Structures are given as structure tokens and as C-alpha cells.
Amino acid sequence: MHKLTLLPQNLEVLLPTNSPLTELEFELHGQESIPFGCRSGACGACVIEVLSGTDALGTRHEPEATFLQKLGFAGEQFRLACQCRLAGDVTVSAAAGN
Structure with missing residues (x-):
């Protein structure tokens, strides 16, 4: 189990290895967390800033990086939560503007 x-x-959730971050909706039972829209990396609703544990969210592929840059989130610390799978302990925040 890994801690997100x-x-x-300051919410902490334990999830199994390779869990998608979209699992937060179920684990937090309606508590305010990351807004998820399309779940396919096309809408930008779930932009997060990774504060620690960037490597534990998998590879940020070129289409994701390009889309984030178009949205104004060019740094390596920004990810689309719907495209991430947990492989270690991570601390994130919904990006400004979400």
C-alpha cells in the first residue's frame, strides 16, 4: 500500500500499487478532492501539482506533457491525475485554477 x-x-489515502488516482473519488466518499472530468486526459479538469514523489506516478508521456503545456502547466511537477498510477508515496495538490 502507498500513501497519497x-x-x-491534508487528506491521506492508502492505495494498492498501480492504483489509478481516480480511485480517490471512491476512497474519499464525496469529500472534496481532485476534480475529475473525462478521465481520459482530454479535458484538463484534474491537473495536479506533484509536491513530492513525482517518480511514483509513472511516466508523463508526450501527449500529456503537450496538453498540460497548452493549459499553461509546463513544469515537470504538473500531471493529469487521471493519467497517473500510484507506485509509491506521493503528495499532490490540485493545481491553481482548478
Whole structure:
């Protein structure tokens, strides 16, 4: 199990290896967390800033990086939560503007 910490809410969730971050909706039972829209990396609703554990969310592929850049989130610390799978402890925050 790996710990995902969501700031500024300071919520902690334990998820199994390779869990998609979309599991937060089920684990948090309606508590405010990351907004998910299309779940396919096309809408940008779930942009997160990774504060620690970037490598534990898998590879950020070129289509994701290009889309994030178009949205104004060019740094390596930004990800689309719907495209991430948990492989270690991570701390994230919903990106400004979400």
C-alpha cells in the first residue's frame, strides 16, 4: 500500500500499487478532492501539482506533457491525475485554477 497525501486538505489515502488516482473519488466518499472530468486526459479538469514523489506516478508521456503545456502547466511537477498510477508515496495538490 502507498500513501497519497492531498493538500491543502491534508487528506491521506492508502492505495494498492498501480492504483489509478481516480480511485480517490471512491476512497474519499464525496469529500472534496481532485476534480475529475473525462478521465481520459482530454479535458484538463484534474491537473495536479506533484509536491513530492513525482517518480511514483509513472511516466508523463508526450501527449500529456503537450496538453498540460497548452493549459499553461509546463513544469515537470504538473500531471493529469487521471493519467497517473500510484507506485509509491506521493503528495499532490490540485493545481491553481482548478
